[in-house]
Amino acid sequence: MKTVRGALPAVRELQAAAVPAVPAVPVPVSPAASGQWWDASFAAPRRCALPPRATALDVVGGFFEYYAAFEFERLCVCPWLGAPLAKEAFAEARRAPPELRRYRDHVVAGRVMPLRHATPLVVQDPFEHNVNVASAIGARFAAEIRSLIRFAADAYAAGKADGHRQFLRTILTRRPPPLDHRGPPQFRLHVYPRMVVTLVDPDWKSTVRKIVFTIFEKMLHIKLGKVEEHLDSDGKKEKYSGTLTKTVWKRRPFSAYHALSDLDFEERQARITEDILKLDEQMWNIEFHLVLTFRHAPDRAMITIALHAGDKVGFRNFGKFFVTMMQSWLTVLLKQHARPAQVPDVTSVDDSDVEDDKPYNDTVISMVIKNSTLDKQEN
Numbered sequence: 001m002k003t004v005r006g007a008l009p010a011v012r013e014l015q016a017a018a019v020p021a022v023p024a025v026p027v028p029v030s031p032a033a034s035g036q037w038w039d040a041s042f043a044a045p046r047r048c049a050l051p052p053r054a055t056a057l058d059v060v061g062g063f064f065e066y067y068a069a070f071e072f073e074r075l076c077v078c079p080w081l082g083a084p085l086a087k088e089a090f091a092e093a094r095r096a097p098p099e100l101r102r103y104r105d106h107v108v109a110g111r112v113m114p115l116r117h118a119t120p121l122v123v124q125d126p127f128e129h130n131v132n133v134a135s136a137i138g139a140r141f142a143a144e145i146r147s148l149i150r151f152a153a154d155a156y157a158a159g160k161a162d163g164h165r166q167f168l169r170t171i172l173t174r175r176p177p178p179l180d181h182r183g184p185p186q187f188r189l190h191v192y193p194r195m196v197v198t199l200v201d202p203d204w205k206s207t208v209r210k211i212v213f214t215i216f217e218k219m220l221h222i223k224l225g226k227v228e229e230h231l232d233s234d235g236k237k238e239k240y241s242g243t244l245t246k247t248v249w250k251r252r253p254f255s256a257y258h259a260l261s262d263l264d265f266e267e268r269q270a271r272i273t274e275d276i277l278k279l280d281e282q283m284w285n286i287e288f289h290l291v292l293t294f295r296h297a298p299d300r301a302m303i304t305i306a307l308h309a310g311d312k313v314g315f316r317n318f319g320k321f322f323v324t325m326m327q328s329w330l331t332v333l334l335k336q337h338a339r340p341a342q343v344p345d346v347t348s349v350d351d352s353d354v355e356d357d358k359p360y361n362d363t364v365i366s367m368v369i370k371n372s373t374l375d376k377q378e379n
Contacts, residue, residue, distance in 0.1 A: 057164050061156035068153035072146065076122030080129060090117035103129040121145070143179055151176035184307040187319035189327055191334070193298035198338040205236070205294050208301045211333045212292060215326060219269040220248050221277060224290060235295040241308065244286040246277050249321035265332055286310030286318070303330075 054062070070077075075084040081099055089097055093107035093114055106112045112130040115122075120142035125131035137145070155170040191208055201207050216222045224240040254272040261268060287308040294301050305322055307315045 057156075057167060061153075061164065061167065064149055064152040064156055068146075068150045072121055072142070076117065076124055076132075077134075078124045080124060080126040085124070087117045087122055090115045090122075100129070106130065147176050147179055185312060185316055185319060186304055186306040187322045188302055188304040189323060189330060191301040191303070191330070193300050195331075195334055196299045196301070199334070200337060200339055204299060205301070207337050208294075209238075209292060211330065211337070212290070212303060214266065214333060215329055216242060216290070219266055219273060219329070221270070221273050222248070227289065234297075235293065237294075238292040240290045240292075242288055242290060244284050244288065244310070244314070244318060246280045246284065247282055247314075247317075248273055248276055249318050249325075250276065250280070251325075269329070284311065284314050286315050288315065288318075 070084070074087060076087050076090070078085040085100075089100060090103075093104050096104040096107075103115070107114050107130060112128075115124065115130045116132045116135045119132060119135050119137065120139045121134040121137050122132050123134040125133050134142075151174075152171045156164065156167055159165065159167045159170075196204050196208075199207050213224060216224055222242045222244065224242050227239040227241050229239070230237045251272050254275045257275075258268050258271055261271075263271060287310050289306050289308050291304040291306070292301065293304065305319065
């Protein structure tokens with residue numbers, strides 16, 4: 001705080017004098033002498049945007065107001081240019097705009113590494129243009145920083161009537177409400193290694209994918225659309241989108257009606273869903289993402305659904321159905337693609353040798369249903 005207090009008077013005088021916000025001070029640096037590939041010259045000078053008689057509080061308040069509206073998702077802070085710059089300008093060095101010609105030339109020549117522009121906050125070093133000084137700030141910390149900036153901007157705006165008497169006291173002694181860092185509700189199922197090795201088809205991933213589509217599109221009448229696909233050294237991730245329009249998880253009244261029918265398992269569940277779609281009057285518009293994660297050594301898969309948009313309560317109810325009844329559905333359908341009498345029942349699966357790829361947030365419910373049968377879950 002002492003450093004800030006010492007700097008503000010000088011900033012105020014510079015503002016009042018209407019000098020360039022970023023002065024052009026050519027200070028060439030020899031690569032041979034410094035070991036760096038940059039010089040310290042600034043870009044073309046830019047005039048200050050604040051009025052000539054701006055006070056120290058105006059400078060501080062203007063800073064918070066400017067960055068409260070800053071599009072950090074799309075833009076990076078570029079002190080060297082004295083203006084924001086789109087992150088995509090750093091996506092490919094060869095196509096960098098003319099104002100980044102030094103950066104482009106050094107990166108293309110292999111003298112320096114590209115700037116890390118895919119982080120939550122991007123603040124370009126004004127001297128070494130390939131350095132993002134905010135690259136170590138993660139998504140959670142970045143959200144807290146932005147929350148504090150918005151809080152300070154609101155306090156500054158609220159204090160204009162009384163000359164900002166309480167502005168500094170407010171931002172130094174109070175804090176905004178804590179952020180809820182929990183992600184959207186997620187639920188998951190596992191296809192464990194001991195289940196994979198029983199499958200007849202060597203292309204076990206296609207079998208698991210086919211079963212997932214059978215459950216969602218045929219048995220639940222939920223159309224899945226592919227969103228993206230990602231490959232890495234350990235496996236593959238496929239993301240799909242779907243929409244819940246009816247309470248397909250409320251199957252008890254209809255299960256009893258179809259219990260004595262001569263339909264096979266898939267047809268019976270599809271018929272129950274059709275009855276729900278016809279008779280249930282409650283409408284939903286719950287958009288969710290389904291992620292299929294395939295991993296190797298050992299071969300295994302994980303099926304995750306996450307809320308994208310819509311009612312959280314309704315999605316949680318569907319999620320509970322997903323990790324209970326659909327676990328048995330998965331086992332039943334796997335048996336149809338396995339060697340005879342080799343598919344372990346849900347109750348006998350041991351996952352102690354399998355680690356989750358990543359920790360999930362508090363809203364995740366991951367379970368293996370034990371001592372349950374298909375009849376119990378349908379009724």
